[in-house]
Amino acid sequence: MTTLLESHEHKSLREAVSAFARSHPRATGPAEARRFWQEAGKLGYIGVNLPEAYGGGGGGVTELSLVLEEMGAAGNPLLMMIVSPAICGTVIARFGTEEQKRTWLPGIADGTRLMAFGITEPDAGSNSHRITTTARRDAATGDWLLTGRKVFISGVDIADATLIVGRTEDARTGKLKPCLFIVPRDTPGFERRQLDMELHATEKQFELTLDDVRLPADALVGDEDAGLLQLFAGLNPERIMTAAFGIGIGRYALARALDYARERTVWKTPIGAHQAIAHPLAQAHIDLELSRLMTQKAAHLYDAGDDMGAGEAANMAKYAAGEACVKAVDQAVHTLGGNGLTREFGLATLITAARVARIAPVSREMILNYVSHQTLGLPKSY
Structure with missing residues (x-):
C-alpha cells in the first residue's frame, strides 16, 4: 500500500x-x-x-x-x-x-x-509539568542524584538503559525544569517491578523506583537549560510512530477480515457480497488510509525541521490512527463472529492491543484539548 x-x-x-x-x-x-x-x-x-x-x-x-x-x-x-x-x-x-x-x-x-523511555508517573500522566522525579547535584563529586517513580514504562527488562525524564531546580527562579538522563539498567538504586497487564504483548510494562540513583555528570543528555525543547523532540516522533503502530495493526486485522469475507459462504454467497459486511470494512479501510496521510504529513514536517507544524500534525495523526485502529479491529472481529475470538485467527488479542494506540502516549481527550486551544484558538479548560 x-x-x-x-x-x-x-x-x-x-x-x-x-x-x-x-x-x-x-x-x-x-x-x-x-x-x-x-x-x-x-x-x-x-x-x-x-x-x-x-x-x-x-x-x-x-x-x-x-x-x-x-x-x-x-x-x-x-x-x-x-x-x-x-x-x-x-x-x-x-x-x-x-x-x-x-x-x-x-x-x-x-x-x-x-533503550527504554521513562516519563509517565503515578501522579503525572498527561501533565508532564507535574513530574516529581528530581535530580540534584552532589557538590563534592559533580554527580547527579536522581529520585522518583515512573509507571507504564515499556521494555525496561530488555533495555540496556532507560532515558529518564527528571527535573532540576533552576538556580535563577527556583522552578523545576525537565532534563533527560541515561540510566543503565543495573545502576544501584534503580529498581523495577513488572506490572500485571491484561495486554498481550511481547514487551512488558514496569513501575520504576529511583532511590538516590547516582549518575556521572555525563549521564545528562543535552543542555540542562533546554527544558521542554529536548523533551518534545522525542514526543513528536513518539506520536507519529504510535500512529504508524495503530495503522499497521488496523491493516493486519482488516486483511484477515477481508480474506474471511471472501471465502466464508452462507446461503451460497460469500458474506463479503452483503453490504452489511462490505460497507463497514470499506469504511475501516478509508479511515486507515486517511490516518496514513496525516501520519505521513506529520513525519515530513518533523523531518523538515518544522517542530511547531509537526506537533499539531503528530497529535492529529495519532488521534486519527488510534480511532481507525480500534474500529478496524472491532469490525474484523465482528466479521469473523465466533471465529474472531479464537486463537486460530489471531484477532482477539488485538482488541486490547488496539487500545494502546488510542490511550498512549497521550489520550484522545488531551489531543482534543491541544487542537481546541492550539489550533482553533479556544480558551483552555485547565
Missing part, C-alpha cells in the same frame, strides 16, 4: 520491509520478538532514521514510521520501535554529546542495544 506522497525510494523500502516481515511468523513470545528485532536490525530497518555517521540509515521519522507500519501490517507491531530508535535515538542524535552518540547510536541502529 503506497501513496502519492511516497518517493520511489520509500515505495521500495516499504516493499522490502513488507516482504521481510511477512516471511516471519507472528512473534507470540519475547524470544521470537527478539530474533525478529535482531534480524531487522541487521538489515538496517531499526536504525533507518539515525545518522549514517553512527551506523544508521540517514533517513528520518518518515522512513522509520513506514517500517513500523509494514511490520504491524504483517502481524509484528514491535512497540520498542516507538521507544528505542524513535524517541531515545532521536533525542541522543539531536542533543547528545559526541561520546553519548558514539556509545549508544550504533547499537540502537543495528538492534544490538535497546
Whole structure:
C-alpha cells in the first residue's frame, strides 16, 4: 500500500520491509520478538532514521514510521520501535554529546542495544509539568542524584538503559525544569517491578523506583537549560510512530477480515457480497488510509525541521490512527463472529492491543484539548 506522497525510494523500502516481515511468523513470545528485532536490525530497518555517521540509515521519522507500519501490517507491531530508535535515538542524535552518540547510536541502529523511555508517573500522566522525579547535584563529586517513580514504562527488562525524564531546580527562579538522563539498567538504586497487564504483548510494562540513583555528570543528555525543547523532540516522533503502530495493526486485522469475507459462504454467497459486511470494512479501510496521510504529513514536517507544524500534525495523526485502529479491529472481529475470538485467527488479542494506540502516549481527550486551544484558538479548560 503506497501513496502519492511516497518517493520511489520509500515505495521500495516499504516493499522490502513488507516482504521481510511477512516471511516471519507472528512473534507470540519475547524470544521470537527478539530474533525478529535482531534480524531487522541487521538489515538496517531499526536504525533507518539515525545518522549514517553512527551506523544508521540517514533517513528520518518518515522512513522509520513506514517500517513500523509494514511490520504491524504483517502481524509484528514491535512497540520498542516507538521507544528505542524513535524517541531515545532521536533525542541522543539531536542533543547528545559526541561520546553519548558514539556509545549508544550504533547499537540502537543495528538492534544490538535497546533503550527504554521513562516519563509517565503515578501522579503525572498527561501533565508532564507535574513530574516529581528530581535530580540534584552532589557538590563534592559533580554527580547527579536522581529520585522518583515512573509507571507504564515499556521494555525496561530488555533495555540496556532507560532515558529518564527528571527535573532540576533552576538556580535563577527556583522552578523545576525537565532534563533527560541515561540510566543503565543495573545502576544501584534503580529498581523495577513488572506490572500485571491484561495486554498481550511481547514487551512488558514496569513501575520504576529511583532511590538516590547516582549518575556521572555525563549521564545528562543535552543542555540542562533546554527544558521542554529536548523533551518534545522525542514526543513528536513518539506520536507519529504510535500512529504508524495503530495503522499497521488496523491493516493486519482488516486483511484477515477481508480474506474471511471472501471465502466464508452462507446461503451460497460469500458474506463479503452483503453490504452489511462490505460497507463497514470499506469504511475501516478509508479511515486507515486517511490516518496514513496525516501520519505521513506529520513525519515530513518533523523531518523538515518544522517542530511547531509537526506537533499539531503528530497529535492529529495519532488521534486519527488510534480511532481507525480500534474500529478496524472491532469490525474484523465482528466479521469473523465466533471465529474472531479464537486463537486460530489471531484477532482477539488485538482488541486490547488496539487500545494502546488510542490511550498512549497521550489520550484522545488531551489531543482534543491541544487542537481546541492550539489550533482553533479556544480558551483552555485547565
